[in-house]
Amino acid sequence: MARFSEVLLICNGKAGQGTLETLLKDAVPPLLDICNELIIHKTKEKGDAERVCRESGSRYELVVIMGGDGTIHEAINGLSVLSDRPLVAILPGGTCNDFARSLRIPMNIGQAVRLITEQPYEQEIDIVKAGERYFSNFWGTGLVAQTSDNIDVGSKSVLGKLSYYISAFQSIQDSPILNVKVTTENKVVEEEVVMLLVANGRSIGSNPLPTCINMDDGLMDIYVVKKSGFPLLKEFLVIKSTGNISEEYDDIMHIQAKEAHIELGQDEKLDMDGELYEGSRQSLRVLHKHLRFVVGASE
Template identity: 25%
Template sequence: KVGCEFDRIVVCGGDGMFHEAVNGWFRSRSMAPLAYIPSGTVNDFANTHNIPKNDVETAAKIASDGMIDLIDAGLFNDTYFSYVAAFGFATSTAYDTPQTKKRKLGTLAYVLHALEIVDFTHWENNCVSTQIEYEGGMIEGNFLYGQISSSRYVGGMDAFTKGRYDLKDGLLEGVFIRQPMNLSELNSIIASIAKSDIENNPLIVPVQSPWFEFDGESIAWTLDGEYGGEVPHAKIQVVEQQLKVVLPKEEE
């Protein structure tokens, strides 16, 4: 049981590094909480939990003297994730974008790399066909993008989660974007995302559920910004208030 003899386990790196630490932590059954000093490009986990990403000294102080808390995590088949599982349009840019671009351009590097690999002339080439079951319902069809998260920020933005996320409610937030059939539909999707108005667009399906199950064609997944494998079947479920982390102390 690696780490069990320590009071705290401190991780320094990006979201991908923290993802690896979370999986090691769950499998070791360590009782020591995970602390995080962010030094990656996007740092969604740190942004969600107000851990400063440009102030190593303050982040280190939080790691050593912060508040210990239990928050929700996710389980993708047999792999844990700290905040998001995603598929579809441009999700591979999180792990395909060269490190040199990330260091020079930050979040913009992901956008530029996405534009380089997407086939804008045939949207169907960027979509996957799947059936999605969740508590109380089911949807199916061709989807441009999908994410299941327990986080405020995903990819540096909160357009899909604003006003919906709760890190301790035992629910995951799902958002699924259907394949646009023409430029007008694509523009309506972009406009809804820009305005954080995903509830009123029939092409965007927001769902909250403790579990999701996917069946259909083989889908390549991204877990916390890392390649999560390509599988035809995936079961994703919440791991309710079992991830022990060190967070900034609440202001009195």
């Protein structure tokens, strides 16, 4: 059994009261058994998780993030700037929990806690710096950002990950064409696209991305999608569970790179781990094995 001196547990204060109480009831007693002191921080507003991680993350041996992809995105941005970075563990408590899935974390909270409290398996994971921000799972523009933008908050709480599919089908009807230039250390691509996706993790909208994606190889996987249609939707959002992008899809270009500079024809919505930003230029750089995570066993 692992043993820690001080542990910080960050939980999403916006979670439903009954849901949060249930998650804490399942998580806190086992965590207390493995540490001398457990500090619980319930987030109060947007940016709170990032601030707490940035200001005090270095003093803890272990930081546990209990919440969905939004809470994790905030915490990653707070932890990534630290020179002395703690071990990080995730207890999934959101809708899609994509980064937790990428790390092979069980969706059952009890099983996820046992990964931490028993003999935890640690893995150093790449983080990608995007301008002055950081992402752990993906960066995207075009269809993927439009899908996130179209998801209704009310339907998300009721329908869960099904809302992602509904939004995707709605978005694909009128996907705009984007003028994109992607410059990497060994390739320059200029295309008219419906979607540009930069993947570090292996799941979007609870659905697996190609298994060729490695989260600790020092490379980001860039997918340049040149045209839309139902095959594209199936490939990325519905049935893609194994292997690389199929050869039959000539409209999807796959590039691996350590660094990439992206130029868009105009300001567009930019999606980082499900959080929306806006801009026309973005410089991306892989920070190789930047954070240590508790992960599930290899398949």
